[in-house]
Amino acid sequence: xxxxxxxxxxxxxxxxxxxxxxxxxxxxxxxxxxxxxxxxxxxxxxxxxxxxxxxxxxxxxxxxxxxxxxxxxxxxxxxxxxxxxxxxxxxxxxxxxxxxxxxxxxxxxxxxxxxxxxxxxxxxxxxxxxxxxxxxxxxxxxxxxxxxxxxxxxxxxxxxxxxxxxxxxxxxxxxxxxxxxxxxxxxxxxxxxxxxxxxxxxxxxxxxxxxxxxxxxxxxxxxxxxxxxxxxxxxxxxxxxxxxxxxxxxxxxxxxxxxxxxxxxxxxxxxxxxxxxxxxxxxxxxxxxxxxxxx
Numbered sequence: 413x414x415x416x417x418x419x420x421x422x423x424x425x426x427x428x429x430x431x432x433x434x435x436x437x438x439x440x441x442x443x444x445x446x447x448x449x450x451x452x453x454x455x456x457x458x459x460x461x462x463x464x465x466x467x468x469x470x471x472x473x474x475x476x477x478x479x480x481x482x483x484x485x486x487x488x489x490x491x492x493x494x495x496x497x498x499x500x501x502x503x504x505x506x507x508x509x510x511x512x513x514x515x516x517x518x519x520x521x522x523x524x525x526x527x528x529x530x531x532x533x534x535x536x537x538x539x540x541x542x543x544x545x546x547x548x549x550x551x552x553x554x555x556x557x558x559x560x561x562x563x564x565x566x567x568x569x570x571x572x573x574x575x576x577x578x579x580x581x582x583x584x585x586x587x588x589x590x591x592x593x594x595x596x597x598x599x600x601x602x603x604x605x606x607x608x609x610x611x612x613x614x615x616x617x618x619x620x621x622x623x624x625x626x627x628x629x630x631x632x633x634x635x636x637x638x639x640x641x642x643x644x645x646x647x648x649x650x651x652x653x654x655x656x657x658x659x660x661x662x663x664x665x666x667x668x669x670x671x672x673x674x675x676x677x678x679x680x681x682x683x684x685x686x687x688x689x690x691x692x693x694x695x696x697x698x699x700x701x702x703x704x705x706x707x
Contacts, residue, residue, distance in 0.1 A: 422545070460516055462517065480495065495535060507537055545596065551654070552572060555579050559621055560621055566629040573613055582692075586619075589616050592611065603623065606618050645674040
């Protein structure tokens with residue numbers, strides 16, 4: 413008997429069909445699981461099989477890897493995501509526009525892990541599903557204040573969480589996610605969505621807001637904001653996106669997506685300290701820039 417779970421991620425409803433019993437209380441995505449079914453935007457089916465080697469023959473071209481995920485393509489450039497564990501593949505996810513399938517082998521330990529929800533969502537290949545809906549994931553600290561989002565982006569260790577926490581302390585803002593933000597353009601408006609994965613920050617709320625600004629951070633002895641545009645804005649934003657670099661179509665769509673984003677959403681550079689004054693300086697600069705844009 414098959415079960416169904418409905419997820420709401422970045423405004424996208426995903427129906428997941430399972431051929432085993434599922435305990436959602438163990439899922440790290442439990443806050444993103446719907447209590448009731450609704451019309452899905454995408455469907456992913458899980459199916460247990462005895463042997464996975466047939467899929468390695470269908471997709472002979474190795475194109476990339478990320479942690480314990482290996483990516484292959486067939487002769488028509490259809491992608492396969494193989495999940496590596498203990499030196500062998502124990503599952504493969506295949507996603508197409510019409511729907512997706514995840515085939516997994518029936519080792520007892522793996523079945524028990526999936527059945528208890530610990531790793532179920534690791535097989536979704538979410539960045540690929542997001543790409544189908546023109547949604548990208550930005551490495552950023554996502555805060556919301558007065559119903560709008562400010563996204564602090566920078567390489568790890570630069571101080572994204574520090575700046576986010578300063579806005580919480582000084583302005584009563586709320587951190588939605590300390591490490592990742594999903595971004596989509598919906599009905600002509602760029603939206604920021606909370607995600608269930610958040611790095612080491614531990615903060616991941618299911619929330620969405622229109623984007624007020626993207627702020628590119630660099631540590632500095634003084635607080636110096638500026639407006640970024642053109643090549644500088646593109647490079648700063650694109651470098652912090654989750655992009656499957658081995659997939660030509662993914663790279664092309666991410667490039668076009670970034671160009672559209674930076675032409676419609678304000679991008680600021682901010683050389684900043686870790687002191688509370690940084691909030692005052694940035695807030696005033698954003699407000700002055702917005703006012704100048706209206707004139």
